[in-house]
Amino acid sequence: MCSLNFMPSWTRVRRAGSTLTTPLHPDDYLRLLNPLWSARELRGRIEEVVPETEDAATLVIQPGWGWHYDHRPGQYVGIGVQVDGKFQWRSYSVSSPPKRRRRTISISVRAMPEGLLSAHLVKELEPGTVVRLALPEGDFVLPDPPPPKILFLVGGSGITPVMAMLRTLDRRRTMPDVVLHYSSPNADRMIFRDELSDLEERHEGLAIHRLHTDTDGMLELAALDEICPDWRNRETWACGPGPMLDAITEHYEEAWLEKQLHLERFSLELGGDGGEGGSITFRNSNKTVEVDGATTVLEAGEQAGVGMPYGCRMGICHTCTLTLVSGRVRDLRSGDEYAQPNERVQTCITAAVGDCTLDI
């Protein structure tokens, strides 16, 4: 436990050191000695790239200073990689269980046909590469202790967060009565195929139902009664492609069971009311642009030709955060409004409510 006591005092030392390095932070110098010695932006070094299937790989990452290893099984992290000089960000579920001792985290990535970054991560990333990280987020998590009966409904790379949950249950020896349905085009493309079989062998409570959609077609939810007759009594976690999740949601709503369904989607859906629009002024770039209430501040800035910082573009990583000098913006996800002077706002998920000015 000594490392726990050591960390805050080390932080204090660095804070004191900033009188020597002002206006920079000691970390700005230390990271030149070791790229992981900085907490200014979270960093990680790729330790290993483990191929899982033909088009998927697990990245084992050693995070740098400022990482807490306290992610909850099922959460995702942002990963930023410099491609052609420019940081590109994506979010992926952590597949490793929360474990302080190993000092690494794993994420599993499937190369998407049109996803330049995912293909880069799976095929071109070299061990030793330093990447940027964003802290774990997400409500798609397993409670501790777990419920006595669980159903996982998984499609494709949706297995990743569920894998983190299964590994945690395995490691903590708290595997309850679990049914896992796993849809995948064919056996070769099943990520974690061998590990799942191993888990299934070791845990009596774990039953896995595999479906190869290339030959057997998509999961029909009417068949759920056969796959898992007592599904109505199980807390359910579902992760996979959008249409699959839509169908699952509908099925649970028809059964009035939506309360026991937990979903993870990989794309942001901006619901709720838009802003009202207005003219957004980018103070330092001396640019102004008229926008409607559905255009995010980030998109507005890009339209105006301002070099906006951005990351995940879904409100996770805070890379896009800027200071709102005046005016009002609305969070397109929640409808919350931000209008305090000098408030820091996430430009990728907010839209203007009337005229506003940003410090960039």
Next chain:
Amino acid sequence: MAIADVKDYAHLTDEEVEQLGRELDAIRAEIEESRSAADAAYINRLIKIQRGLATAGRVVLFASAHSKRAGKPAWALGTGLLGTAKILENMEIGHNVMHGQWDWMNDPEIHSSNWEWDTAQPAEQWKHSHNYVHHQFTNVLGHDNDIGYGILRMAREQKWHPFNLGQPVYNALLASLFQWGVALHDLDIEAIRKGKKDPKEMKRQLKQIWRKGRNQVLKDYVVYPALSGKNWKSTLTANATANFTHNVWSYMIIFCGHFPDGALHFTEEELEDETRSEWYLRQMLGSANFEGGPLLHVMSGSLGYQIEHHLFPDLPSNRYPEIAVRVRALCDKYDIPYTTGPLFKQYGQTLRTITKLSVPNSWTSSDQPEPPTPSIDRGRKTDDERPTRRSELGAWSRSASEVRA
């Protein structure tokens, strides 16, 4: 002679000016398109070198203060390393990062929105007084506070006052205390004198300057000397010398940007219904380059490419040399003057202007070149026909918002 209409001065038709604008836009688009990993490597390497030099300078000075044998050579070496680091940090790194030249990398650690530099002026105020006021209203009398920085008379159109007799002295003071002069720049002394400054805004700015300045002074004049123990004096003088060098150097480079002969001033009329292309033209006529090798250019923040910098303030500075070749070709093509010369000559002309303008106009002659052709009346719009435009300077955006604390 201050220019009221850049097109008249450059004897170009509207169509030619618009064509020039399109050609410059094309250069910008091409450079933006071709920014890549090599550019990112440039700024990252430079930051690494600069931080290495700064660390080496501090370590050598620390050693020289604690060892009897190291003595004066170590002091000189440490001071030189530190001064070089400070110059690089302010010029090629800080100034250019804050212009947003590296924002395209999407790296929050090298981004104009949060970069803070090693000088007394808070970054936020610099971005307003420099990126906005100076780069938008470049060389327009009464709008660009960089014409003489509120203390020097740098254009014959500015009214002479007996106060100006002391110009050579003020100039020397400004040079040696440059960062502190710059620190007060966005306060807009002129506006304060005329009682036009919002007192709340002034208080906020002063607080910001005080906080930044205090940390800078503590670092160089208290903490590092204290670490040197009983030889604190040698570290103190070394830091003071490094700061002095960095002040004088940045002052000289910056004064060579718009004050050599050939860099023209403009009257307010030029701003009225000015198009983007006319803005380009004004930047070209109002700025002056200087010549030198790659090292000189890096040490001066690429401001030897002042013309290119003013045309494209937010394109990466390492691309200015290739842009310069193309801008110069355009100047030849459109017969527009391209002011450049060796550094000593450019600064010599600046010094001559400072001295000449310390006395009334009638005592001296102008060194500005005459316009190539007599200007023609193009029948510009009358005041009533023009759209209204904000004319006030200094934190205009902030005083406009009442919610601001």
